[in-house]
Amino acid sequence: MVDVFRALDDETRRTILDELSMRDGQTLFEICSLLTMRHGLSHSRQAISQHLGVLESAGLVETERRGRSKFHYFNPEPLAAITTRWTTRKRTEQ
Amino acid sequence: MVDVFRALDDETRRTILDELSMRDGQTLFEICSLLTMRHGLSHSRQAISQHLGVLESAGLVETERRGRSKFHYFNPEPLAAITTRWTTRKRTEQ
DNA sequence: TTGATATGCAAGCCGTCACTTGCCTATATT
DNA sequence: AATATAGGCAAGTGACGGCTTGCATATCAA
Numbered sequence: 001m002v003d004v005f006r007a008l009d010d011e012t013r014r015t016i017l018d019e020l021s022m023r024d025g026q027t028l029f030e031i032c033s034l035l036t037m038r039h040g041l042s043h044s045r046q047a048i049s050q051h052l053g054v055l056e057s058a059g060l061v062e063t064e065r066r067g068r069s070k071f072h073y074f075n076p077e078p079l080a081a082i083t084t085r086w087t088t089r090k091r092t093e094q
Numbered sequence: 095m096v097d098v099f100r101a102l103d104d105e106t107r108r109t110i111l112d113e114l115s116m117r118d119g120q121t122l123f124e125i126c127s128l129l130t131m132r133h134g135l136s137h138s139r140q141a142i143s144q145h146l147g148v149l150e151s152a153g154l155v156e157t158e159r160r161g162r163s164k165f166h167y168f169n170p171e172p173l174a175a176i177t178t179r180w181t182t183r184k185r186t187e188q
Numbered sequence: 189t190t191g192a193t194a195t196g197c198a199a200g201c202c203g204t205c206a207c208t209t210g211c212c213t214a215t216a217t218t
Numbered sequence: 219a220a221t222a223t224a225g226g227c228a229a230g231t232g233a234c235g236g237c238t239t240g241c242a243t244a245t246c247a248a
Contacts, residue, residue, distance in 0.1 A: 008176070009103035010236080021180045028195065047237050049195070068194045068245040079177050082102070086115045086170055104206080122225065141207050143225075162215040162224045 004078045007058035013051045015039050017060060020074035027069050028052065098172045101152035107145045109133050111154060114168035121163050122146065 007013060012035070019034050020026065026034075032048050035041040052072060055061040059078045064071045101107060106129070113128050114120065120128075126142050129135040146166060149155040153172045158165045 005099075005103045005108070006235095009099045012236090014099070014179075017180055029193090043236090044238060045195085046197095046239085050236075065195095070195070074180070076177075076180055079180060083170075083173050083177055085108075086111055086168070086173060100205095106206090123223090137206090138208060139225080140209085140227095144206075159225095164225070 002054050002057040004058050004060065004082060007054050007060055010051070010054075012041055012043065012048075013055055015041065016048070016051060016055065017074060020061065020072060021076070024073045025064075025071045027071060031072065096148050096151040098152050098154065098176060101148050101154055104145070104148075106135055106137065106142075107149055109135065110142070110145060110149065111168060114155065114166060115170070118167045119158075119165045121165060125166065 015035060016031060019031060019038075028045065028049055031052070032043075032045055035043065035048065052061060052063075056063060056072075060075055062073045062075050064073070109129060110125060113125060113132075122139065122143055125146070126137075126139055129137065129142065146155060146157075150157060150166075154169055156167045156169050158167070
């Protein structure tokens with residue numbers, strides 16, 4: 001299990017979330033292509049696969065397998081806990 | 095310069111933000127005490143000092159020096175950019 | 189069935205991060 | 219002035235993370 005904070009601490013993973021938030025349901029190869037074409041990130045397929053594994057482990061990406069393809073979907077729900085941790089907190093006067 | 099995502103990718107730093115968000119203007123020694131007493135984190139003074147440096151470099155903590163003491167203040171503003179990056183984004187239909 | 193496509197598993201390398209240790213500077217106290 | 223307090227700087231260590239490489243599995247097409 002990877003927490004949301006670690007999952008977000010990587011620019012490649014953040015860019016993957018950018019792409020998925022714009023266009024859901026992409027496969028590993030499609031994501032690899034977009035990262036190379038639009039962001040100049042030339043990583044191996046396995047590197048991206050591991051990144052997607054981290055994002056899925058943190059609950060930020062959900063997957064659905066059909067045939068030999070695996071489709072990835074962005075789930076923004078875990079992001080809510082980040083800000084609420086420090087915004088909705090009672091203050092102790094000094 | 096440290097970005098917000100890296101600064102948040104550490105439980106000790108997140109706990110420091112917890113403490114500062116509850117009670118602003120604490121010194122290094124006060125923060126060290128709280129981490130040991132209330133959270134069982136027994137790190138050296140230098141370790142906490144380095145964490146505060148990271149948080150300050152990310153803009154999450156601001157400091158004010160008076161005499162030989164340095165007071166630390168929580169600044170939640172950089173947190174806003176995290177969620178807005180993925181929530182306020184136009185979606186491309188597939 | 190044969191070959192191509194889409195992905196998974198695992199080991200290894202290398203850089204970075206968190207933490208410690210030792211020493212130093214500056215301010216306050218007596 | 220001498221001592222104590224609050225913090226800073228820098229080098230070293232151990233562990234973890236990101237990436238690659240090689241091989242394996244599963245599905246589709248011809």
